[in-house]
Amino acid sequence: MAVNEALYQAVASGKKKQVQQIVTEAVERGDEVLPLLDESMIPAMQEVGDKFSRGDAFIPEMLIAARAMQAGVDIIEPLLVNSGHKPVARVCIGTVKGDLHDIGKNLVIIMMKSAGFEVIDLGTDCEVEKYRDAVINQGAKVVLASALLSTTMTYMKTLVDGMKDLPDVPIVLGGAPLTQEYVDEIGAHGYGRDASDAVRIVKDLLAKTA
Numbered sequence: 001m002a003v004n005e006a007l008y009q010a011v012a013s014g015k016k017k018q019v020q021q022i023v024t025e026a027v028e029r030g031d032e033v034l035p036l037l038d039e040s041m042i043p044a045m046q047e048v049g050d051k052f053s054r055g056d057a058f059i060p061e062m063l064i065a066a067r068a069m070q071a072g073v074d075i076i077e078p079l080l081v082n083s084g085h086k087p088v089a090r091v092c093i094g095t096v097k098g099d100l101h102d103i104g105k106n107l108v109i110i111m112m113k114s115a116g117f118e119v120i121d122l123g124t125d126c127e128v129e130k131y132r133d134a135v136i137n138q139g140a141k142v143v144l145a146s147a148l149l150s151t152t153m154t155y156m157k158t159l160v161d162g163m164k165d166l167p168d169v170p171i172v173l174g175g176a177p178l179t180q181e182y183v184d185e186i187g188a189h190g191y192g193r194d195a196s197d198a199v200r201i202v203k204d205l206l207a208k209t210a
């Protein structure tokens with residue numbers, strides 16, 4: 001059940017201005033911001049995806065819903081992300097080759113930053129070389145990767161294989177089609193169901209390698 005029904009409907013129907021207004025009002029009222037995301041905006045995107053699966057929505061609808069959600073996320077981000085602290089560690093994240101879905105990745109970035117991490121955003125459609133460059137030349141201590149398509153998820157094995165000569169750098173994977181079994185099978189080090197999970201898993205892995 002959506003906590004903020006108006007926000008849920010505004011995201012699901014792709015009403016960007018309305019999303020901005022509702023989120024701004026909620027923030028001004030002092031509402032908690034994380035439930036706006038977890039209980040209204042993310043389930044609304046889920047509904048759009050379900051409609052797409054049933055043939056009741058098409059790519060433009062997914063796109064305008066995604067833009068509306070991102071507009072809401074942009075307002076929330078500065079409230080979640082602390083600044084001025086010494087970074088816990090530097091990590092990098094990108095969506096894998098062929099995958100343009102970046103909302104989940106952007107949420108992971110927000111949660112990681114709010115937990116004090118410095119995050120190199122590699123963007124979308126990333127080949128192995130991009131992740132390697134972040135580790136070798138930019139000092140990333142953990143690699144995170146996201147995939148939303150069952151077709152692009154298979155590139156995660158290419159990523160894991162392509163990082164084998166850097167065994168001290170844990171690889172954490174996430175995205176809707178992934179499972180713990182798949183992540184174990186391809187030899188990655190962690191699997192996160194959502195953006196908060198990403199923080200917990202990265203912290204655990206860094207504690208083990210410290």
Ligand code: B12
Binds near residue numbers: 101
């Ligand atoms: C919005 C959307 C789009 C937008 C993306 C815009 C953007 N900037 O992201 C557009 C319109 C571009 C799009 C295009 C396509 N899409 Co699309 N899309 C969606 C939709 C509706 C929502 C995705 C989303 O943003 N969810 C909200 C976020 C917050 O959730 P999330 O990404 O899962 O992230 C959370 C977790 O997974 C996790 N997480 C994510 N990444 C990571 C990484 C780490 C390290 C960790 C720990 C955690 C983590 O944390 C996040 C926060 O909790 C989904 C449906 C759905 N239910 O997901 C379909 C969906 C993913 N799309 C689908 C398809 C088929 C496509 C297209 C192939 C359609 C086409 N025929 O062209 C193209 C492919 C484009 C490409 N090459 O990538 C299918 C995929 C089916 C499959 N299993 O393969 C879905 C599931 C729709 C469906 N039901 O069929 N899409």
